[in-house]
Amino acid sequence: MSELEGYVNSTPTSQHLQREAEKYLPGGSSRGTAYFEPYPFFVDYTKGHHVTDVDGNRYLDFMLNATTYVLGHANQSVVEAVKHQADRGLSYSRPAPSQIKLAEMLCNRVPSVEKIRFTNSGTEGTLNAIRAARAFTGKHKIAKIEGGYHGNHEYVSVSVYTPLGNLETNKTTSVPEWPGQPPSVVEDVLSLPYNDLETTERILSQNADELACLIIEPVLSNFGYLPANHNYLQGIRKLTTKLGILLIFDEVQSFRLASGGAQEIYNVTPDLTAFGKVIGGGMPVGAWGGRNDIMNFFDPTTNPIITHSGTFNANPMTMTAGIATLEQLTPSTLKAMNSLGDTLRGKLRSVFDELNVTAQVTGIGSLFGIHFTNENIVDYRSVLRGDSNKRANLFKALLEEGILMQTKTAGALCTLTTPREVDGLVDAIRRIFARGDQ
Ligand SMILES: Cc1ncc(COP(=O)(O)O)c(C=O)c1O
Structure with a gap:
């Protein structure tokens, strides 16, 4: 069967909608990760662990809107809370009590967060955390990890998706993401190798005299949810403190790993943290928070x-959606979900061993990634040296099996995941490789 023939045959309405969308939206899309070739399926509705497209095809979903739906789709309590709120107004020009509750929940769960402010995207969360670091330190440069994604604002759009050939050998490189980025942006953003403390x-x-902050994900999403080494992350904390550089954790994705986010697992206290995704229960959200003395820069009761x-x-x-979500995200639910993640990673490794497939499985807790390489995945370059065609083919083959993953074959579990869904994914991967399609 030719590539994706089954998918194309079963998604005529999506194919038509893509052509319609292309009339008004560039490439028919408003979002980088929403598109894949030959065209994405259009969603009719989501429920529980599944997405149903406009042609009635049902996919077991490990994408969960980029890890957002930690309770699965359309969780009843979240939906009811949102419906109740909708009857009382969608947004107000003055504050509502609900922001106190969600802020309190987050400050209580994440001890490094003494104060927090909400936005509508993780992009705005990292943007404001960086702005705060610059204002607080009076310095203008920032450091980020080569290959790290922190949203789509200018100062984090450096060395995110740079191809291997454009990176200097033995030296991390700051490369603009698109034409026309001011040279000053690239000069002011230093790119660092992940997991390399030296x-x-x-x-x-x-660069300490000019560096305001280092922004880093404790578990790097773009590298298949690669957890930082403990010593490295603890070393970075000591180093930034010593040099007067603020440490920002981007926990937009990793917050779902523990009640207090990945920083709880690592026992490392950043100065500021950016949030997104799960904390809004599926509604548009972002936030940043941290030390009182920094967050007070935004205090409207003073100047x-x-x-x-x-x-x-x-x-x-x-x-409201965020509160209803966090209320259900208890330590025991998280523990069960994370432990199923361990099971999944173990089973995937066994299948690849059994079928002699050269692969690495990365991830931690409820997050996982698959790479086709015999090299240990430690940083951006080791990810790029893997076989990206094989990843793309696996994504497509899974789609034909009725399973949705991120196009770079990473994914997430939710609290609805049971051993059945784990085995569904593992068995599909076994079938695909046993057929030799890869
Ligand atoms: C680690 C990380 N930071 C920031 C963002 C930006 O969040 P948003 O898409 O809500 O702007 C994302 C989004 O995927 C992310 O994964």
């Missing part, structure tokens, strides 16, 4: 050093 120490020490506005910030629909 090089990091050298670059940070050389704020930084003003921060946003028509829909802390809107009650998002706050």
Whole structure:
């Protein structure tokens, strides 16, 4: 069967909608990760662990809107809370009590967060955390990890998806993501190798006088949810403190790993943390929070050093959905979900061994990634050296099996995942490789 023939035959309405969408939206899309070739299926509805497309095909979903739906889709309590709120107004021009509750929940769960502010996307969360670090330190440069994604604003759009051939050998490189980025942006963003404390120490020490912050994901999403080494992350904390550089954790995705996020697992306390995804229960959300002395720069009861506005910030629909989600995200639910993640990674490794497939399985807790390489995955370059065609083929083959993953074959579990769904994914992968389609 030719590539995706089954998919194309079963998705005529999506194919038509894609052509319609292309008339008005570039490539028919508003979102980088929504598109894949030959065209994405269009969603009719989602429920529980599944997505149903406009042609009635049902997919077991391990994408969960980029890890957002930690309770599965259309969780009843979340939906009811949102419906109740909708009857009382969608957004207000003055604050609603719900923002206090969600802020309190997050501050209580994440001890490094003494104060927090809400936005409507993780992009705005990292943007404001970086802005705060610059204002607080009076320095302008920032450091980020080569290959790390922190949203789509200018200062984090450096060395995110750079192809291997454009990176200097033995040296991390700051490369603009698209034409027309001001040269000053690239000059002001230093790119660091993940998990390499020695090089990091050298670059940070050389630039300490100008560096406001280092922003990093404790578990790097773009690398198949690769957890940082413990010593490296703890070393980075010591180093940034010593050099007067603020440490920002981007926990937009990794917050779902523990009640207190990945920082609880690592026992590392950042100065600021950016949030998104699960904390809004499926409604548009972002946030950043951290030390009082930094967050007070935004305090409107004094003369704020930084003003921060946003028509829909802390809107009650998002706050309500976030509260209803976090209420169900207890330590025991998280533990069970994370332990199923361990099972999944173990079973995937066994299948690849059994079928002699050269592969690495990365991830932690409820997050996982698959790479086709015999090299240990430690950083961006080791990810790029893997076989990206094989990943793309696996994504497509899974789609034909009725399973949805991220196009880079990473994914997430939710609290509805049981051994049945884990085995569904593992068995599908066994079938695909046993057929030799790969
Ligand atoms: C680690 C990380 N940071 C920031 C963002 C940006 O969040 P948003 O898409 O809500 O702007 C994302 C989104 O995928 C992310 O994965």
